[in-house]
Amino acid sequence: MIPAGSLLSAVGLRKSYGPTRALDGADFSVHPGEVVAVMGPSGSGKSTLLHCLAGIVRPDEGVVTYDGRRLTDLPDAERSALRRGEFGFVFQFGRLVPELTCVENTALPLRLAGLRRKEAEARALDWLERLDAADVRDQRPGEVSGGQGQRVAVARALVTTPRVIFADEPTGALDSLNGERVMELLTAAARETRAAVVLVTHESRVAAYSDREVIVRDGRVRDMTGVL
Numbered sequence: 001m002i003p004a005g006s007l008l009s010a011v012g013l014r015k016s017y018g019p020t021r022a023l024d025g026a027d028f029s030v031h032p033g034e035v036v037a038v039m040g041p042s043g044s045g046k047s048t049l050l051h052c053l054a055g056i057v058r059p060d061e062g063v064v065t066y067d068g069r070r071l072t073d074l075p076d077a078e079r080s081a082l083r084r085g086e087f088g089f090v091f092q093f094g095r096l097v098p099e100l101t102c103v104e105n106t107a108l109p110l111r112l113a114g115l116r117r118k119e120a121e122a123r124a125l126d127w128l129e130r131l132d133a134a135d136v137r138d139q140r141p142g143e144v145s146g147g148q149g150q151r152v153a154v155a156r157a158l159v160t161t162p163r164v165i166f167a168d169e170p171t172g173a174l175d176s177l178n179g180e181r182v183m184e185l186l187t188a189a190a191r192e193t194r195a196a197v198v199l200v201t202h203e204s205r206v207a208a209y210s211d212r213e214v215i216v217r218d219g220r221v222r223d224m225t226g227v228l
């Protein structure tokens with residue numbers, strides 16, 4: 001059953017890679033403005049769950065519903081358009097484009113959506129300022145620190161004001177101080193824009209920034225509300 005008021009939900013997801021069962025009946029849901037931490041042992045299916053929720057991977061069975069639409073039934077082109085327009089992504093290593101400056105990287109999703117350079121970069125700069133990274137605007141990713149680069153990656157994920165932010169180990173490559181800074185800024189910005197956040201992490205220090213924690217084990221999801 002899909003919980004009332006959820007923005008993104010999954011019911012009964014199954015996904016196998018050859019003989020490996022990555023998801024085995026996984027359920028999940030997140031509300032607007034809610035930060036959910038997805039935890040669990042290595043290889044338990046966390047990233048596969050995130051990829052299915054984001055419409056990057058199609059599950060073998062089960063349904064993903066986003067804002068009343070069955071994401072799993074949409075043709076590839078429509079799923080891609082939805083991803084570009086309404087979802088934001090932050091990965092462990094920022095995956096910034098090395099040839100572009102930090103402000104150009106941040107503006108990229110807006111440029112791809114057809115915005116003019118000036119307008120796109122003005123909005124990008126606004127987000128860099130909020131993420132405390134405006135000082136590196138004209139530098140290229142190779143010239144900035146890990147923490148700065150990750151704040152730029154978060155700014156780029158937020159610049160389109162997505163309704164869902166998918167973050168897969170967003171602080172995995174950072175020391176604890178920088179990790180906490182990135183989490184503070186990411187969750188504050190998400191709460192301000194009422195974005196839902198699906199946060200995959202194996203660190204309880206990072207999960208502490210969430211509103212709710214779920215544990216993935218053997219391809220199934222257990223809600224830890226009231227258990228912890």
Ligand SMILES: Nc1ncnc2c1ncn2[C@@H]1O[C@H](COP(=O)(O)OP(=O)(O)OP(=O)(O)O)[C@@H](O)[C@H]1O
Binds near residue numbers: 017021044046049
């Ligand atoms: N593209 C793929 N091809 C083959 N097997 C895969 C693929 N993606 C995931 N798997 C397998 O599916 C299982 C779940 O992987 P997944 O990456 O979802 O786990 P995880 O919980 O995110 O792990 P980690 O914490 O180590 O990143 C693992 O056994 C993994 O080896």
